[in-house]
Amino acid sequence: MKPANMENTAAPLLEVKDLDVGFDTPEGKVHAVNCLNFSLKAGDALAIVGESGSGKTQTVMAIMGLLSENGEARGEARFKGQDLMKMSTAQLNTHRGKEIAMIFQDPMTSLNPYLRIDKQMIEVVMHHQGLNKSEARAHAVEMLRAVRIPDPERRIRQYPHEFSGGMRQRVMVAMGLLCEPDLLIADEPTTALDVTVQAQISHLMSALRENSNTAIILITHDLGVVAGLCDRVLVMYAGEAVECGSVEQIYYEPKHPYTQGLLASVPRLDQPEETGLNSIPGNPPNLLALPKGCKFRDRCPKAHDACKEKPPMQLDEQRHAWRCFLGGAA
Amino acid sequence: MIKHSLQRLLGLIPTMLMLITVAFFLIRVAPGGPFDSEKLLPPEIEANLNAKYHLDEPLVQQYFRYLGQVVVLDFGPSFQYKDWTVNELIAQGFPVSATVGLAAMILAFVVGTLLGIAAALRQNSGIDYSLMGFAMLGISVPNFVIAPILILLLAVYAGWLPAGGWDWSVANMVLPVITLSLPAIAYIARLTRGSMIEVLHSNFIRTARAKGLPESVVIRRHALRPALLPVISFLGPATAAMISGSVVIERIFSIPGLGSYFVQGALNRDYTLVMGVVIFYGMLIIILNFIVDLVYAWLNPKIRYDEKR
Ligand SMILES: Nc1ncnc2c1ncn2[C@@H]1O[C@H](COP(=O)(O)OP(=O)(O)O)[C@@H](O)[C@H]1O
Numbered sequence: 001m002k003p004a005n006m007e008n009t010a011a012p013l014l015e016v017k018d019l020d021v022g023f024d025t026p027e028g029k030v031h032a033v034n035c036l037n038f039s040l041k042a043g044d045a046l047a048i049v050g051e052s053g054s055g056k057t058q059t060v061m062a063i064m065g066l067l068s069e070n071g072e073a074r075g076e077a078r079f080k081g082q083d084l085m086k087m088s089t090a091q092l093n094t095h096r097g098k099e100i101a102m103i104f105q106d107p108m109t110s111l112n113p114y115l116r117i118d119k120q121m122i123e124v125v126m127h128h129q130g131l132n133k134s135e136a137r138a139h140a141v142e143m144l145r146a147v148r149i150p151d152p153e154r155r156i157r158q159y160p161h162e163f164s165g166g167m168r169q170r171v172m173v174a175m176g177l178l179c180e181p182d183l184l185i186a187d188e189p190t191t192a193l194d195v196t197v198q199a200q201i202s203h204l205m206s207a208l209r210e211n212s213n214t215a216i217i218l219i220t221h222d223l224g225v226v227a228g229l230c231d232r233v234l235v236m237y238a239g240e241a242v243e244c245g246s247v248e249q250i251y252y253e254p255k256h257p258y259t260q261g262l263l264a265s266v267p268r269l270d271q272p273e274e275t276g277l278n279s280i281p282g283n284p285p286n287l288l289a290l291p292k293g294c295k296f297r298d299r300c301p302k303a304h305d306a307c308k309e310k311p312p313m314q315l316d317e318q319r320h321a322w323r324c325f326l327g328g329a330a
Numbered sequence: 331m332i333k334h335s336l337q338r339l340l341g342l343i344p345t346m347l348m349l350i351t352v353a354f355f356l357i358r359v360a361p362g363g364p365f366d367s368e369k370l371l372p373p374e375i376e377a378n379l380n381a382k383y384h385l386d387e388p389l390v391q392q393y394f395r396y397l398g399q400v401v402v403l404d405f406g407p408s409f410q411y412k413d414w415t416v417n418e419l420i421a422q423g424f425p426v427s428a429t430v431g432l433a434a435m436i437l438a439f440v441v442g443t444l445l446g447i448a449a450a451l452r453q454n455s456g457i458d459y460s461l462m463g464f465a466m467l468g469i470s471v472p473n474f475v476i477a478p479i480l481i482l483l484l485a486v487y488a489g490w491l492p493a494g495g496w497d498w499s500v501a502n503m504v505l506p507v508i509t510l511s512l513p514a515i516a517y518i519a520r521l522t523r524g525s526m527i528e529v530l531h532s533n534f535i536r537t538a539r540a541k542g543l544p545e546s547v548v549i550r551r552h553a554l555r556p557a558l559l560p561v562i563s564f565l566g567p568a569t570a571a572m573i574s575g576s577v578v579i580e581r582i583f584s585i586p587g588l589g590s591y592f593v594q595g596a597l598n599r600d601y602t603l604v605m606g607v608v609i610f611y612g613m614l615i616i617i618l619n620f621i622v623d624l625v626y627a628w629l630n631p632k633i634r635y636d637e638k639r
């Protein structure tokens with residue numbers, strides 16, 4: 001099967017092909033990601049959206065080689081042509097933190113509470129760029145300044161618990177950018193934060209993207225955050241890509257009923273308030289025993305007989321792809 | 331932090347008072363007295379002796395008299411070792427016990443944590459299972475069983491080591507130190523394994539791995555300290571266990587430590603000696619626990635910080 005947006009002329013930076021992630025559990029195999037395809041060029045910003053539990057985090061964990069012990073990934077994740085899936089941990093370590101950086105979902109627990117911020121930042125640059133301690137520290141202070149942490153010379157000597165949630169997330173962003181990665185993966189970087197801080201962090205990331213041509217994968221379950229930062233959107237449901245397109249296509253011509261439902265649940269400034277905040281009724285399917293046909297069938301308002309079979313990925317000329325029997329040009 | 335520590339130190343005073351009180355009255359409750367040995371003493375001599383040691387006074391008066399002495403760390407004369415004060419006996423026995431105990435503690439800490447980490451890093455492997463199997467054995471088999479087995483194997487059959495005695499030589503220390511440390515090694519190994527596995531699953535370890543650091547650095551720099559925190563706080567109780575273990579072990583290996591004096595004292599109703607040893611060890615445990623708490627706080631920035639405020 002062809003990835004949805006393969007027509008790109010430039011060689012992709014990251015190309016994920018037929019990615020499956022499964023977890024062995026006492027109840028059986030949890031199919032967290034199923035046959036996922038997407039790709040990304042240098043400087044692209046892709047949003048991965050979907051309800052919680054749709055496999056967004058595990059997708060990027062698999063790419064980073066950070067799955068839990070009971071997890072197993074299959075498929076390909078080519079980064080600059082090399083398959084990350086086939087690499088040993090030592091090989092992965094030449095890319096992780098240097099060319100691919102990741103910002104995790106939970107800023108409160110993702111920094112080491114026992115080490116000062118300087119130690120945690122300096123080690124990245126010293127390890128990957130061979131800087132000495134004082135160069136590394138100067139660089140780290142500059143990075144903290146870049147993410148607008150006031151008084152960085154003093155703050156860098158503090159422990160994580162002396163920072164607020166928003167400040168910790170800035171530290172995480174700064175830490176991720178220390179080695180000027182080609183790809184920054186941000187897993188719900190703003191979810192735990194209040195709205196103003198959310199906006200600040202998104203601004204920060206888009207500024208950095210413009211300045212250094214860093215490609216970004218932004219994971220979120222909140223379509224509202226996506227618009228300002230990303231140019232393409234991948235919508236996931238039950239571990240599958242159900243729709244992929246430009247931000248405009250997803251916002252204004254969503255083809256998949258699930259995407260339409262997600263959009264209806266986002267409060268939007270350009271629509272009267274009554275339409276806001278109604279999440280899609282029902283629950284996603286059990287990942288232990290996925291249904292054969294369309295996985296969204298139980299919740300889909302447009303479900304019909306054909307949906308008992310697996311719907312094909314449809315693709316239009318504008319690189320807009322969706323997995324549904326409906327919405328075709330015919 | 332310093333002010334807080336001083337406050338905590340003052341808070342230890344009631345605990346010590348309680349310890350002295352309990353030690354004093356408990357030994358008096360036990361039947362028999364210091365001077366009913368095999369041959370009966372003439373009543374007038376016994377009365378004289380009782381008067382000399384104030385045993386004829388009302389119990390409460392004796393208690394306060396004793397308290398007054400202990401406050402200035404004077405545990406009085408021994409009833410049985412006629413020319414000795416309890417302080418002198420403690421000064422005689424404690425260095426021996428402390429040497430064995432300290433060596434056993436260090437051995438237990440080093441070997442226990444190393445085994446625990448090895449097991450955690452190879453979780454659910456053959457190595458892990460056999461290490462933890464041995465640890466279970468080490469915890470459940472008591473000293474007085476392990477000691478004779480070791481003596482039989484290493485002293486009697488192999489003839490590598492002396493079966494007992496004490497002349498401050500390393501050869502003399504090996505068996506008692508091993509026997510004393512085995513249960514602690516086992517316990518610390520299990521403790522370290524558990525906490526290391528837990529720490530390795532925490533989010534900040536995932537962050538460290540995502541930075542591309544080699545696994546050895548991840549473990550040394552990021553996982554080791556939090557994984558060892560439970561072990562540090564176990565060192566207080568471990569000291570207590572070592573001390574009670576040493577009483578048995580000093581008997582078995584004929585080591586002239588404080589434990590031997592304690593057993594002698596208890597058998598002979600040597601009130602002052604028994605109380606002296608109990609209070610001395612009690613204070614030692616209380617003070618060591620206090621130090622362990624300080625170290626724990628020092629290793630844990632969150633606690634350090636909260637106390638600063
Ligand atoms: N270690 C694991 N063992 C079993 N199931 C897991 C494990 N990690 C994640 N999962 C499951 O995988 C699914 C996808 O999770 P995730 O990718 O974290 O979702 P999200 O889209 O919210 O980031 C969830 O149903 C989750 O319960």
Ligand code: SF4
Binds near residue numbers: 297298304311326
């Ligand atoms: S395939 Fe059928 S059930 Fe699935 S989303 Fe489309 S219409 Fe709904």
Ligand SMILES: [Mg+2]
Binds near residue numbers: 057187
């Ligand atoms: Mg997630």
